[in-house]
Amino acid sequence: xxxxxxxxxxxxxxxxxxxxxxxxxxxxxxxxxxxxxxxxxxxxxxxxxxxxxxxxxxxxxxxxxxxxxxxxxxxxxxxxxxxxxxxxxxxxxxxxxxxxxxxxxxxxxxxxx
Amino acid sequence: xxxxxxxxxxxxxxxxxxxxxxxxxxxxxxxxxxxxxxxxxxxxxxxxxxxxxxxxxxxxxxxxxxxxxxxxxxxxxxxxxxxxxxxxxxxxxxxxxxxxxxxxxxxxxxxx
Numbered sequence: 001x002x003x004x005x006x007x008x009x010x011x012x013x014x015x016x017x018x019x020x021x022x023x024x025x026x027x028x029x030x031x032x033x034x035x036x037x038x039x040x041x042x043x044x045x046x047x048x049x050x051x052x053x054x055x056x057x058x059x060x061x062x063x064x065x066x067x068x069x070x071x072x073x074x075x076x077x078x079x080x081x082x083x084x085x086x087x088x089x090x091x092x093x094x095x096x097x098x099x100x101x102x103x104x105x106x107x108x109x110x111x112x113x
Numbered sequence: 114x115x116x117x118x119x120x121x122x123x124x125x126x127x128x129x130x131x132x133x134x135x136x137x138x139x140x141x142x143x144x145x146x147x148x149x150x151x152x153x154x155x156x157x158x159x160x161x162x163x164x165x166x167x168x169x170x171x172x173x174x175x176x177x178x179x180x181x182x183x184x185x186x187x188x189x190x191x192x193x194x195x196x197x198x199x200x201x202x203x204x205x206x207x208x209x210x211x212x213x214x215x216x217x218x219x220x221x222x223x224x225x
Contacts (some may be wrong), residue, residue, distance in 0.1 A: 031211055040122065042202060042217040043157070049210055058212075074122075081165050099207045100145050102213060104156030 003027065004105035006091050011110045013085075021108045023077045023091030029103070030096040032074035036060060037088040037107075046089075049074055050096060078110065085112045117205050119216025126193055127224050129133045133186045136203035141184070143205040147213070148177065148188050151200045160201070161188075193223045 004025045013019045025032065031050045035043040045058030049068040063082025068074055074093075078085045088109050092102040118137045126132045136146075145167055149157035163170045163177040163186065170177045174191040190197055203216040 043121075043215040045212065048211065088124065092156075094211070096211065100161070100211070100213060101147070101159055104149075104158065106156050107154070109154075 002080050004091060004093055004103055006089075006105040008108060009106065011108055013110070013112050015112055016080045018080060019078050019085075019110065021078065021089055021091075021110070023074045023076065023105060025072055025074075025091075025093045025103075025105075027093055027095075027103065028071070029093035030071070032068070032077045032092045033092040033094075033102065034058075034064070034074070035090040035092065036064065037090055043090065046076065085110060117203060117214050117216045119219060121219060123220045123222075124222065125222045128194060130186075130193050130223070130224070131199070132190050132193055132197075132221055134201055134203070135185065136187065136205075136216050137183075137185045138205050138214075139184065140205070142207050143214075145206045146177070146179065146186050147204050148175075149202045149204065149215075151202065151218075155201050157202060174211065190221075193221075195223045195225050197221065197224050 007022045014080035033048040035044040037043050044060050046064050047066040055068050065077045088107050090107045091105040094102045120135050124132050147162035148160045150160045151157040161172045161175050163179050165181050176189040179186045201219045204213040206213045
């Protein structure tokens with residue numbers, strides 16, 4: 001069963017704590033992405049990676065960090081420096097070679113108390 | 114220049130109606146325009162996409178109209194059903210690039 005998995009579905013953390021969101025894909029896609037979704041603001045790109053051991057900042061990278069040690073995994077860490085971390089986080093992947101169709105995971109809803 | 118503007122923010126239609134969602138872009142280098150459908154609590158799913166060499170594309174009840182000179186494209190849903198109630202996002206990218214720029218989203222409600 002191919003696809004993108006994100007875990008956990010819901011996550012609660014206290015203010016000031018770092019938290020890591022998991023994203024795994026078995027589609028053999030080269031590129032992976034992290035988006036943040038807030039009501040009425042669409043999807044905003046946090047980080048993306050086109051190849052293992054390389055990644056680029058998106059539009060709202062401050063307060064976040066990522067790693068890409070394996071092709072199938074792209075974890076996102078929300079650090080204590082992120083001022084307003086409560087949001088719905090979406091991971092996506094896409095094959096490269098000139099194709100931009102992105103496939104999304106089911107999302108993780110993070111609530112910081 | 115990277116923005117994609119989407120309207121309306123919300124839309125309510127009766128079953129069988131034809132909701133129309135519009136998007137406008139500024140970057141003339143964009144050459145791939147997808148639409149995504151998202152149900153509450155789920156990730157978006159690709160619905161239909163168009164490239165600027167055609168002015169219209171149909172897939173089932175969903176149609177994209179594309180106006181290159183006006184830098185606008187729109188989604189039409191024929192014979193809309195309550196199951197179409199969802200949030201719809203337009204997006205744009207450069208085919209050879211790797212980033213999608215998303216519109217703000219339209220929350221569609223189809224009443225029975």
